[in-house]
Amino acid sequence: MLNSIETKSLSKSFGDVTAVDDISFAVKSGEIFGFLGPNGAGKSTTMMILTTLLKPTSGHAFVSGYDVVTQAKQVRQNIGYVQQETTVDEYLTGRENLLLQARLNHISKDQINKRIDEVLDLIELSDKQNDSVVTYSGGMRKRLDIAGGLLHHPKVLFLDEPTVGLDIQTRRKIWEYIKKIHIEFEMSIFLTTHYMEEADQLCDRIGIIDYGKIQVIDTPQNMKSAMGNEVITLSIQNSNSHGSFVSELNKIETINKINEDNGKLILFASKVTEAIPKIFKISSNLDIKINSISLKQPTLDDVFISYTGHEIRDDDSVFNRKREHAKMKRLRA
Template sequence: MAVIETKDLTKVFGKIVAVDRISFTVEEGEIFGFLGPNGAGKTTTINMLTTLMNPTEGTAKIFGMDVVKDANKVRNVIGLVPQDLTVDEDLTGMENMELQASLYHVPKDIAKKRIDEVLSLVELKEAAKRKVETYSGGMRKRLEIAQGLIHHPKLLFLDEPTLGLDVQTRTVIWDYIKKLKEEHEMTIFMTTHYMEEADALCDRIAIIDYGKIKVSGKPKELKDNLGGDIIELALPYNSRDITEAIATIPYVLDVKRKSETYRIKVAKGEEALPDIIERILKMNLKVSKVSLTKPTLDQVYLEYTGRSLRETEGSREEVWRARRNIRRLRR
């Protein structure tokens, strides 16, 4: 039985379609990653899967239980580590854990052992007696993860588990996640917008953008499916369009143009590059920048979302506004 199974799952906030008819399945024991830019609909999907929000349309089943009709049953078997830090600052780490244990009806004697166990997993045993307000961001996140594990959920949701953490802490958290999967045979559904995170942790990923799944599969397959290397080159400002000319060069599979920048997919990058540059020079044009990259998940992401990182940067305000809108509507 699939751990998660969604069919045409949709969420609409007013006029904004945050999640648009997505269907996917997650199998037992895998780490499934939702990869996408901010505001792509990742958190909204998690909110629907964790019963926080009812879908506008479509269905989602967790271990065969409907997230709307059997909400309370679903809640018993899932754990959520939310994107925001929601541990109570005024309580100690231990008190936060005890509260969580009673929310999940873990009997007192078992709870004591479990708290011990999960706190040592996230290496917070020593700090457990201190108030959370004295914790660093990384420690809070670790406590948050420990809370999500207290009832030994069969399915754990991690919403942007390393957002805003420094590189070292991030690596530590990755190790916990890997340990969890191996030792507890847990199924994990996570969202992230860090390419390397998805690459390092996920067995399977789905790239989501504007509420739609653009592509899904194993990271390696997706990289292989790109079918070649990527040459990126830029011409001086106001140069004429040379897409057609490049497309006829041997080994070139595909050319995409964004003003003066070209993303060229080639079968054999090293061999095609000199030809391409030669051709451009013959057209009396100059090449101002050129780069050759072997496929990474980053490339996969660009390929399917059509957005470069620079572009995301430029429209940050737009993304922020969309996010704020969704948040407001969601409240």
């Protein structure tokens, strides 16, 4: 099969909130595909539709070739789903948790112990398997959760924000486990994240999702190179000529795109050595003072800003997002 996930004009509304808004995309067989987007973007809702836990309001979705609405049972047999919040029972041991999970997944009795040993080995928890989970660190709990999702050898693994709330060292370790599992099980992985670095490190392709809509789908590399070769960040003094400054900058041929964020101008340029003298010339002509200028290679953060017009922020409150969401809807209407 060519595609392990396919959606066609998939939408989901909760009252007047359109959480998922006419999404069409495909995840190729064997691929690690990620949804990158801020809180409230519609990532978990999409995942819950694909894992048959929510019904779409309209549109279609197929996982492993099965329709998530009319063939939900077949879909469930082919997938593993690791939720954002850990679901392990603290008062059981690691192994007991997996035993419970194996029974829930109807793994045959003669296979259970073999499968548990296999996943414990894979995520390197064998020597802690008989300790109760209450003694586990956050990272170990997450690994145990992931192990539980692998017991029945799913063809497609769903990971909803697999490293949220973990410190950076632990997150890096979890990334290594995810890469290892992906190779070992030869499966497709669909994950969601609001960490740029995570998407960059893990995904073959990324879909940037914001306000329930996919803004772009591409490889991390293509996204970054599509932005031009380098990013120039300019901080300038307030001035009445701000508008003319930006429109003059836009005329510089090697500047491909200009964004404004938090009072800073972010320029994506292909030949910075040619662009910079021109920038200074324009600023002096318009009598605009440049407070600072910095240069760097584009990151996925820059890509995100360029497609959505704002930064991904960790502390985005749901309240603010909802207000913005309502505003966007009015603007679109």
